[in-house]
Amino acid sequence: MATTAQRAHMLNLMKLLLAHEPQIHYPLHDVRTSVDLATFKLSEQQLTTLLSTHKGDIQADCSEMTTEICRWAGLRDPNGLNYARAGFTGTMLASLPHYSDQSKAAIGALVVFGPGTGQHVAMVMEPGTDPLLFSHGSEAGPRAIRLSDERTGHSPPVTFLSIMHL
Numbered sequence: 001m002a003t004t005a006q007r008a009h010m011l012n013l014m015k016l017l018l019a020h021e022p023q024i025h026y027p028l029h030d031v032r033t034s035v036d037l038a039t040f041k042l043s044e045q046q047l048t049t050l051l052s053t054h055k056g057d058i059q060a061d062c063s064e065m066t067t068e069i070c071r072w073a074g075l076r077d078p079n080g081l082n083y084a085r086a087g088f089t090g091t092m093l094a095s096l097p098h099y100s101d102q103s104k105a106a107i108g109a110l111v112v113f114g115p116g117t118g119q120h121v122a123m124v125m126e127p128g129t130d131p132l133l134f135s136h137g138s139e140a141g142p143r144a145i146r147l148s149d150e151r152t153g154h155s156p157p158v159t160f161l162s163i164m165h166l
Contacts, residue, residue: 002163007107009074010108012044013047014069016048017058017065018143025060026061026139061136062136067083067087070108070166075108077095079095089120089121092112092118098161102158104160109123109163111160119155120137122135122150135150
């Protein structure tokens, strides 16, 4: 179960990634990071050290970045794959409970934009009637963006995914 401490850890990790935005890239091809993201339960200090001292940059798409934040916070795989292989937005949609009331979204909740298997996934940083999201959907990211603003760049629907039981 996602604890208050794990959610606080997720928020700190998101803030650190935002602070190191120039080192975080969206892969243009099927290339993954030169930084070893497979570390389980990564502390804020470890991530800071990794980003400060590593010669490479992090390359991840939206689903990989949200999956890694869950991993680093010590949660189970939101893709339902036990971190054995990479998932994508569609595996998150298939694995996690859905809801639509954005005011119930807590820190770490996943927000999927688009029909079918989804076009993009972001993560809630700040709950509220217009939650602040951590979004890494392009090379111009990651960034903090309000749900109302992120919605304008994607087709409906918007689906919230609960991480409560991870």
